[in-house]
Amino acid sequence: MTEMILHEIAHARSGDKGNRLNVSVIAYRQEDYPLLVEQVTAERVRALFQGRGVGKVRRFELPLLKALNFVVDDALEGGVNGSLNLDGHGKSLSFLVLTLPIRRP
């Protein structure tokens, strides 16, 4: 069993629309995609944003692109037009998702 953070095996990008955030998580290697599907769950992503009072978290699987797409409602505490956060767009938050611990059997 190897422990690592998600950043070791995947890259990610954030985008905002109003108060809704999407984060894509993309495996560098096809053989790591099943680890993403198994361990990078909507529940774990939701827990990362818990302090922000997030709403629904949806996860979409894109096996041909070896990617997951997360859509997180109410993640931006008002979004770019209302947030008090320095990063009202949530552009940095892809790297928060990349801090998730991952175990490789």
Add this chain to the structure above:
Amino acid sequence: MHIGCGAGFSGDRTDASAPVVEALAASGCPSYLVFETLAERTLALAQLERRRDPSAGFTPYLADFLRPILRRCIESRIRIVANFGAANPMAAGRRALAVAEELGLSGLKVAVVEGDDLLDAHGIEAVRRWPNDEDAELAGRDVIAANAYLGALPIATALGQGADIVITGRCTDSALALGPLMHEFGWAPPEWNRLAAGTLAGHLIECSGQITGGYFADPGKKDVVDLDRLGFPIVEATRDGEIVVTKPPGTGGLVSEATLTEQILYKLHDPAAYLTPDVTMDITGVRLRMEASDRVHVEGVQGRPPPPTYKVTVSLDGGYLAEGEISYAGPNALARAELAADVLVKRVKGLGINRPVRCDIIGAVSVFDDDRGLRRRGGSFAPGGDYRVRLSGSSDDRVTAERIAREVVALYPTGPAGGAGVRTAVTGRVRTVSSYVPAELVRPRVSILGAAGRGA
């Protein structure tokens, strides 16, 4: 045919389009250059400018974007499509003609696409009555702007009328590329898969350098060469809807399966249903294949009919954001920063302001934190170091916002030891909500300016 991107947002580099234009000119294919400079809230700010000055309200950098490449584009028959119009497409069209004349280029045809401005078309009472996604009550509120995201058809129409330059206001970002493809290849409903391919082509290049290594580089993990002279993207499309993404030779950056995947999913929600007025795009079947260095082939995008509604961004006055920052460094800096944050929160509450205020300690945790600072409270950080306290708050009026920001300035003589480098800012804000209106309420129109020296 080839479509190059000249800019992906209003503050984009103005020197990146020249290598794109050279590559387009050398291709020998029908070529277009597109500029996307209209973020969600940019239009509301432009509308406020237009209220002050009826000849203003379009992108302030229009001339900076056009001057470096316009002559070469006209000489090489590269046509330009740009959403420079913002709140005043007609004024932007006139400005584009004036720039051409300054460069000694006469006889240009500039097409202006209007009809996105629904506040102008239907009036404030109608806009207030439309349901919105946040269930915001708009009765009695000042509506600054209400603009529909137009599709690609008016752009294709304008090109069909022989325009050298097409200027739009609000339209979908992808329409800037789909319009030329519809014009050049005759794509039209019900060729949904082709319209989806054109939409994807536009979506891929709409954020300029974000598909060529920008917003991507992560040293040691995702290395990108010469980010300082990043090449902007070019998409090559065939009549059958095949797409290749590349960038100009000799420029910095990277085009790879990884850069494309990040950009395909950028701001995309349900991958099976990306909604535009032209087509509903489904990218779940998309496959990417590296053809050569900095060349990626895209296939498998599918389309379905579009929704019967247009998305409308409604902009309202959003009050003011107050911000102030102060630094503490060296031994015990974290404790001094925490003390400063505590003082600031007490002082703002003492002003009788009942809105949330937020304090971050930059260097400990800031952008990852929430408004209550739970990550900072639960975290553990070095007691000495180089920390910067950031206070932010909001107000409906500017005077109160300035009062909040001044509390940070006042820390110089009244706060913890060694407080340094205060900066404050008060910024006007715009609040936006989205409405979805029946398509028949949106009537795009195309006007042609110029063409003095040529037949129409």
